[in-house]
Amino acid sequence: MxxxxxxxxxxxxxxxxxxxxxxxxxxxxxxxxxxxxxxxxxxxxxxxxxxxxxxxxxxxxxxxxxxxxxxxxxxxxxxxxxxxxxxxxxxxxxxxxxxxxxxxxxxxxxxxxDLAEDIFKQVNAHLARKGLLLKRGSIVDATIIAAPSSTKNESGERDPEMHQTKKGNQWHFGMKAHIAVDAESGLVHTVTTTAANEADVEQVTDLLHGKEEQVWADSGYRGAQARVKRDVQWHIAGRPSDMAKMPEGRAKARARKNEYEKASVRAKVEHPFRVIKQQFGLAKVRFKGLAKNTAHVITLFALSNLWMARKKLMAMMGQVRPQTA
Structure with a gap:
């Protein structure tokens, strides 16, 4: 230095x-x-x-x-x-x-x-040695990362590796980051990427590490049970439309309570998305093509794990956070 x-x-x-x-x-x-x-x-x-x-x-x-x-x-x-x-x-x-x-x-x-994946693995190995990645359960989810949709550029076309998809009543153009997080710590253990039009459930087998006993997911992962050929307890959110059709009574009250419990666990998967988008400023993809953006996204999730675990890691070292100006 x-x-x-x-x-x-x-x-x-x-x-x-x-x-x-x-x-x-x-x-x-x-x-x-x-x-x-x-x-x-x-x-x-x-x-x-x-x-x-x-x-x-x-x-x-x-x-x-x-x-x-x-x-x-x-x-x-x-x-x-x-x-x-x-x-x-x-x-x-x-x-x-x-x-x-x-x-x-x-x-x-x-x-x-291809060192982004190796960096991600080294970070997670470090966190596992500290006892922060337990791998008894996983939560899976995906987020859309927007790409420029304009054709006003040198090539006169949009990025061919990005695609559009409809979410709710709105169209989005870009890629998807699919992640699985540890159900206890909320730290990301697996990342995959696809174009935005890829169905979330298509990536579920690549997201699970194989040791989890339980998996939580939103309603976009309905049918995942048939894709994973091993004994796993699934907690997949029901569709709001199905809940609305149920008559009022004890059965509906129990169903609401069950959905609330699933959602309270599933909320942890939103934290890494917030970190990379809000904390680290990933508003849109930075590069052209899926490979470069995949390396960028994997690096960001590795860094988000360290950021989310920093207080526990510092406590293990006997460190106290300094005061800000």
């Missing part, structure tokens, strides 16, 4: 920290850095002839900040110049900031080597 400048030292000496600084200090503690570096290192260029590569740890930290703060390659470069806390987190000085092409090339390296 390079020596920090006087300006950065002055920034670090402030009495209170900004929310960004608090967030980065928490991530510094909970990210399994050694495990992630070990995954990427065999694919990273080594020093030799030509330009000396930036330290791998610095580039990994820049890449994660890109995902946390929803920054493009040029915006990430500018942010490193402008914001001292980002430089400090990356271990970079003003004299050695990677340009946008270097940042782009690092992401392409991860994509070409």
């Amino acid at each position: 390079s020596q920090i400048s006087f300006a950065d030292a002055e920034q670090a000496g402030k009495r209170k920290k900004t929310r960004r600084e608090v967030f980065l200090s928490e991530m510094e503690l909970v990210v399994p850095w050694k495990a992630l570096l070990k995954v990427i290192e065999p694919h990273y260029p080594v020093a030799g002839r030509g330009r000396r590569p930036y330290p791998l740890q610095a580039m990994l930290r820049v890449h994660l900040m890109q995902n946390w703060f929803a920054l493009s390659d040029p915006a990430m470069e500018e942010a490193l110049y402008e914001i001292a806390s980002l430089r400090t987190f990356a271990g970079l000085g003003l004299e050695a900031i990677p340009d946008e092409t270097t940042i782009l090339n690092f992401r392409h390296l991860l994509e070409a080597s």
Whole structure:
């Protein structure tokens, strides 16, 4: 790591920290850095002839900040110049900031080597060692991630790997992220992606890890029992229209209570979606094509697991959250 400048030292000496600084200090503690570096290192260029590569740890930290703060390659470069806390987190000085092409090339390296999935697995292995992924039950769900529907671009057409689908009375164009979360912790253990027109139930066999005893899902997964050929207790939500047809009485009251209990467990699957869309700013797909966006989404869910588990992880280390400004 390079020596920090006087300006950065002055920034670090402030009495209170900004929310960004608090967030980065928490991530510094909970990210399994050694495990992630070990995954990427065999694919990273080594020093030799030509330009000396930036330290791998610095580039990994820049890449994660890109995902946390929803920054493009040029915006990430500018942010490193402008914001001292980002430089400090990356271990970079003003004299050695990677340009946008270097940042782009690092992401392409991860994509070409399919390392997003390995990063996700390493994060979950870390959480499992801490006792935060128990795998006794799973909750499955999917969310639509919008893609630009306009044809006013160089090719004159929409992304051919994205499709439209109707949800309620509204049409959406984009992709779907399908996830399964641990029923106790709410942490994501499996991620798949498809075009938006793929039925949710089609992905259910790929989402289950095979050890769960119970599965919760919304009414879009009706018929999943026939696709999974093993003994699992299913808790699939009923259709509101079926509930409305039932006559008032004890049977309907019991059915309502049962649906409420299923919904209270199923609510945990919405938390990772909120984190990647609201906390990490995934309003629309960032790239063209399903492969690049899949790598991006998988990385975001790995980071969402760390963010949601951060308080428990920090408590295990005896750490207390710092105060914000």
